[in-house]
Amino acid sequence: MAPEQGAGEDRARLLLPQLKLDDLLTELQARLETVRSTRDRVHALLEAVVSIGGDLDLETVLRRITEAATTLVDARYGALGVIGEEGERLVQFVSVGVTQEEIDAIGHWPHGHGILGLLIKDPRPLRLHDLTKHPEAYGFPPGHPVMKRFLGVPIRVRDEVFGNLYLTEKVGGGDFEEEDEIVLTALATAAGVAIENARLYEAGRQRERWLAASGEVTTALLSGRERSDVIALVAERARQICDAELAMVALADEDAGEFVIEAAAGEDAERFTGRRVPMEQPAEALQVYRSGEPSSLVEGQPLVEDPQLRVGPVLIVPLGTGSTARGVIWVADKPQSLPFREDARRLLEAFAGPVTVALELAERRRDAERLTLLEDRDRIAKDLHDTVIQRLFATAMTLMSAAKLIDRPDAQARVRRAVDDLDDTIRQIRSTIFALQTPPDEESLRSRLHHVVDAAAENLGFAPSVRLDGLLDTAVDESIGEHLLAVTHEALSNVARHAHASEASVSVDVGDSDLTLRVEDNGVGIPEGGRRSGLRNMAERAQRLGGTFTVQNRPEGGARLVWTVPLAADS
Structure with a gap:
């Protein structure tokens, strides 16, 4: 072997362990980053669990769950859809990063259509990586923001699917991973517990309000308080029991075929009190009144027609059934609110029983x-x-x-x-x-005539004497009675304006066939050429009823007015 070749092999043997060590260090660093990231996500998950469990108001809990889910998986848009008790549609949307217009569009998706409908039918975690190929297949309405990636998991409260968490568009443009699904599923489990606690707390508060309201209304009714005050109390307590925006007590007037709104409670509700509504107009209220069965609607109609009144969920319970039916208690919440739960319906129905x-x-x-x-x-x-x-x-x-x-x-x-x-x-x-x-x-004609005379005393400066003879309340019909009151008022007004009198008298005699009114005073009398419009009106009333009218000065001073009409005359 040449010396150069041996030196190269030695250098290779020295570099190989160094390269493997770099790979190992890189791998170790990556693992440490993963552990650190996992630790941070676990900490974030724990903080989210503590956050959502720190409040007992259901609306607040739902908002915190949605915000925590969006933060945990780095989603740009997040929503929590609450499924109705019938399990077929969404009844509320709590969103993060979505405008109100987009919420309204989502809320009107057809039942069981698109991604939301898929999760309602099959409540299991769902991850999708590309929604842009066929957006209409996923149920996006026209004009909806482009969304490519989607992650949804169900929220279960005991064995019931309460709703679903929906996350779209990961920050940075990446895909939702299995780890995101696991974290979101863990959050959904904790959310179910928090929602159940909020529900139990609200149910306890409702029962407390129901007990207090039932005792208060029953005591008020049996203690002799004014009926109108008690019915107003019923409306207010019904609103509080259901934690609703508006409540009305509508009693039936079968003879007129109408519901009379005896009382209303809520913001600016006094404008509805006393309104009459044809029974056929609020169809749900009429059905409840006739059948005696309560009705709970996700999106109900107002009990009265009012352009300023918009309602969401509606709950109607009967006041009595059968022969004891009196009317209905109608409560409504604002639009986009959660429907009234079965607990609220039962409590309001139990409240209506003792009230009836x-x-x-x-x-x-x-x-x-x-x-x-x-x-x-x-x-x-x-x-x-x-x-x-x-x-x-x-x-x-x-x-x-x-x-x-x-x-x-x-x-x-x-x-x-x-x-x-x-x-x-x-x-x-x-x-x-x-x-x-x-x-x-009943306010009698005699009493009404006294009211007219008493009201005139303030302008006269003294109280006229009154004498009423005969069957004034039984022999005089309503038409003649109205004319009598008008003529008495006009006659006393003339005395106050023109007579300068210190005394006046009013007498009414009801005979067998006619009625006579006399008004006398001790003033200056009837001047020549004075205004006669008031006297002309009284004369026309007498002529219309087939009677007579005279006015003249008295010898001892002052004037005497005599107005006579037959009792059998029609106006």
Whole structure:
């Protein structure tokens, strides 16, 4: 062997171990980087688990899960899709890096179509590396951002698939790897526990609100509080039980074929109170009212037509069933909210049961109180008629007989004035008897006429005297009563504006066939050539009803107005 050849072989033997050592060092460094990266991802995963378990509000938990998943796998876009209880569609999207318009587009994908539908039908981890070849096959709507890579894993709560985590577009343009899938699956497992804890916490809060609300409403109803106040309390507590944005209590008016919104609770809800809605318009509410079965809708319709009102999930429960049906309790949440869970439906239905019973008991109690009041009024009216009036009448007859035996004229005049006073007292007692026979929950014509006179006293500066004789509340129909109130108001207004009077009187006599109103004052009388528009209006009302109207000055000063109409006249 030549000397040069031997030297080359020696150099090769010296370099070979050096090259193997470099490879080993490179491999070791790569392994260390992998270990360090794995350690960092484990730390990040632990931090994410702690983060998502640190809150019990479900909305916050879902947002934290989505943000943690996006960070762990270096995804540009992330979303958490919540699957409805029927297991056929997405009912909520919590996203990171996606605009609201894109969320709306995703939310309207057909059921069971595209990637989201695939994961709903087959909830297993799914990795795709190129979505650009056939984007329509994956269900992307027109105008959706280009997405090439996709990773999705299911979130399970016990044995139930709650939803799916969706990640797209790895930062830097790489593919999602098996390690990403493993990390995301581990996060989904922890997310299931956090979601279950949030659900249990919310269910506990709902039960607490239900217990407090049931006791409060029942106590309020049975303690005699105003019915409108109690129904308003029912609406507010129903909203709180379901943690909803808006709640309404709609009672049925079968005669009119309408729902009457007795109370509403929520932001700016007072504008709905008192609204009447045809029963056929809110079809879901009518179905619940007729069937007695509650209804939960992912996307419901407003109970009333209002351009400013937009609702998402809706829950409707009946107030009573069958013969005890009263109406419905309707609650709604804002758009894009989670649907009302079965727990909320059961609690609201359980809340509506005692409310219905309490409403029934309260109505029975009011009927009993009303009957007792009517019986007392009837007894008082009979006592006044059979005892007091008869004695006064007998006393008046006795005085009239005694007046004939009195020789002195002044003494006779005094006795006759006493008889006249007794007659006036008898008329007033009869008027009181008629008032007692008016149902207590109805505002009588007599009461409304007193309100007109009382309201005029402020402008007059004094209280006019009032005398009402006859069957004012039973013999006078609604049409004539409205004209009577209008003429009385106009007559007293004229006295206040023009008469400069210090006294005025109003008397109404209801006879067998006609009604007569007299308004008198001690003022300056009717001037010649004065304005007559108010008097003309009163005359036209009398003429329309087939009656008469006169106004003239009194000899002792002031004016006298007489308005007479037949009771059988139609307006």
